[in-house]
Amino acid sequence: MNDWIPAAILWGLTLVRLPTVRIREALPAFLGALFASVAFTLYVPSVYLAVDRVIGGGNAVAVVLSEFVVAALWQIQRSLQIATSPSTAACGKAWRGWWAICSVAMLLTFPWWSAPQSTRWVVSVYGAQPALLVFQTIAVAFIMTVSISALRICLPRLKRMRGLFRSGFRMVLAGFALALALGGVRLLGNFLQPGSEPKAAIEWFYETAQQVIVILVSLGLSLPRLAAVAQxxxxxxxxxxxxxxxxxxxxxxxxxxxxxxxxxxxxxxxxxxxxxxxxxxxxxxxxxxxxxxxxxxxxxxxxxxxxxxxxxxxxxxxxxxxxxxxxxxxxxx
Structure with missing residues (x-):
């Protein structure tokens, strides 16, 4: 998939949500789309290399990109909670704490990276290093817990949904189910022999699946609003x-x-x-x-x-x- 396609789709969905930015309950969905848009723009190889040169190299942009990804997932999880159970303030604070712990822990691994050559495929090239393995484990732990939470929120309510809301929640469910599987696959790939066919297959699957996931979840959350805007x-x-x-x-x-x-x-x-x-x-x-x-x-x-x-x-x-x-x-x- 062309790397600009998911970035362009996400920016389009962010612009569609822009008029809702002053609505407190709608803000997490807007921020989730915005953070994901920034992350997937940085994920484009030419953008990745250019930004990495500006901020000092060593694949520092990979940390920035990943921080935007986990922030986007946190906001998406918040938007699902608000849409289904508005009175979940205590649970919201717990998730904010978990996001903060993971974000800081991911950031603290960077000084121990040894990834001198700027490459968007930093995990594929340097992912077996202990510091990067810790970084990935923390990120995957956050992705998996958010995915499990999203599935627990959406599945029991799916039968009560109708029309576009039902279709949207199905897309969200499919996206997070795939994200849950993808997290484990990502870690498994780091322990496979470099250059082997299984490792190449996993890398291809990861590259494609993460773009499909973000499009599924973002479109699913935005489907009712897109229909209302079109109307x-x-x-x-x-x-x-x-x-x-x-x-x-x-x-x-x-x-x-x-x-x-x-x-x-x-x-x-x-x-x-x-x-x-x-x-x-x-x-x-x-x-x-x-x-x-x-x-x-x-x-x-x-x-x-x-x-x-x-x-x-x-x-x-x-x-x-x-x-x-x-x-x-x-x-x-």
Whole structure:
């Protein structure tokens, strides 16, 4: 798999979650995506080598990369806890302590590394060294405990899930089940003979599987939000189209009641490129209804076709409001 693909996917998922950054319950999911994005960007060989030169060489970037990975897993575990059991403050503190212990212990192994040549495959090349074995054991211990915790959180609740949440949790389960197996495989590979076929097979599996894992887990956690964002985008584009349809109705009514008009700017052909089409449509409908009420005192009656279009727009706006509520709920996952 191209190393830029998982990095690009993760940055895309991070950007999708950016509007939720001020929501306290949604922050762990955003941070998990952000930390994973940074880690997998550093994992790209050209980026890895460039950053390692900047920070002094000796594969110091491998420590930075790994710290971002365990931080991402910690935040993902937090997001799962919040999504399924919001009142788990004590358990959250215990996980924060476990993450801190593992992070510091991993960092303290670096002075004893002997890995002079910068290479993204530092574990494959130098992984049999005692210091690197300790480093990997700590990292694998954290990965495995997070994976077990995630499986314990998700499995009992899977039957109660419906729709996209069920599909998303299945992807998360598959990702963490694979991560659990991958941790043991990673350590086993270090004790195999360099250049042997079994070691080469394990290295290939590890390289591929870790990218599949991060994509599965990240997509699984983001699936409901991605669907809500797609729904809102579709409604926004439809709102831009409806602005053109109601323009003659609005002009027929509001042109004689300009004191009721909030926004007299005419519809633009590039309205669909903005994020304001729904807000403008809401104003247009309000102005149409307000003008209609005043015009009715003079005997005005809206024709059947215009009334049907206005009702269609009002239904669209109701669907948009409902989609916005669903998007808010999805942001909490």
């Amino acid at each position: 809102r985008l579709a409604l926004t584009l439809k709102a831009a189209k409806m602005l053109r349809r109601i323009q003659p109705i609005w002009w027929n009514l509001a042109s004689s009641e300009m004191d009721l008009v909030i926004d007299s700017k005419l519809y633009s052909r590039i309205e669909f490129l903005t994020v304001k089409s729904v807000a403008r449509l809401q104003r247009r409908i309000s102005e149409i209804r307000d003008s209609e009420i005043r015009a009715q005192t003079r005997g005005y009656v809206m024709d059947t076709q215009s009334a049907e279009i206005v009702r269609e727009v009002e239904t669209l706006l109701y669907d948009y409001a409902d989609g916005a509520r669903n998007s808010q709920k999805a942001a909490m996952r």
